[in-house]
Amino acid sequence: MTPGNPLQPTAAIEFYFDFISPFGYFASLRVEQLAARHGRTVDWYAIRLGVSVVKIMGLKPLLETPLKGAYLVREAGRYARLHGLVLKRPFDAPQMDPRACARAFYWFKTHRPGSEARLAGALLHAHWVDGLELGTPQAAAQGAGRAGFSAEEVLAAIESEESQALLRAAVEAAVARGIFGSPTVVIDGEPFWGVQSLELAERWLETGGW
């Protein structure tokens, strides 16, 4: 906290998620209201656990990790039941390739700023609620098309070299910021990892930190 900085009270909350992360999806349903309750906005960032967890941290994919994989599947189901979420996507299904969705996201964030959160929400909904596989450019474009986006424009965005470069740079920047898990919210520089951290993050917003 920097007292006296007039920009700080309205500084955006950074929200990092991976399209393949159920807990990232869960947080995506709450983060805008969380921010709004405290006069904040949300700056969304798609990340790739395949880079942070597997390449940088040197760990196994979460679902392939003995004991923990089974626990996280159970925890995700428990969260969904508690929050009344009915999802067609099984939590233990093989994970799709999130790159098509993430490339579309960053192209829209760059060229249609202000629409990227709605695009992310549409793709997350298509994947988790409707159970669609969005691992190819065509499928991701169709998924976005169902929510009113131009499937042609989304497909061109995904297939552009620019969106590939944007995604790579964003994932590298997130790792450089210390971000490794989905979801993570960052409030005035303070990171909160995990959907279970959202209550703590709200306490941070209420109190200004401790």
Added chain:
Amino acid sequence: MTPGNPLQPTAAIEFYFDFISPFGYFASLRVEQLAARHGRTVDWYAIRLGVSVVKIMGLKPLLETPLKGAYLVREAGRYARLHGLVLKRPFDAPQMDPRACARAFYWFKTHRPGSEARLAGALLHAHWVDGLELGTPQAAAQGAGRAGFSAEEVLAAIESEESQALLRAAVEAAVARGIFGSPTVVIDGEPFWGVQSLELAERWLETGGW
């Protein structure tokens, strides 16, 4: 939940912790009150992350994991500040060998049943609050001695072949139950991993699960 089972309402909450885990220590300060609020007791189990995380799951020690290690140190400090805990033990210090403490714990659990939670609490306090290294049998015995236990008896317990076998069997049994992290509480068969899960665990106790 098994309706009609008269034993269930008072079934003990299982509490798994590793002496080297700050979050396990944090949970140890709350789990007895949590259980008591719902007419439950607590059955304590020392586990070894060095077995579950490193050997079984094939991951790195948490503090040596890039990005995550630094985050967990930060999160532990944030938790301690929020809860007013003043600890001499730095969260980023090299971890002690927990086996001496854990052997003493299981020997007392077997031969002085009812005293093991107090012994665990004394050793956790000595390590985290007082900052003592308890990685050798002598140091662990002295740590217990400061809390009124017979240091001689504790030392003999740690050095017995029996306590070594008890610890090994308990760690194997925990892994077989799917337990991998510290802390974990299990309520009527439902596991809750992480100190941040304690609120959810309490909701489970209040509602009977969902």
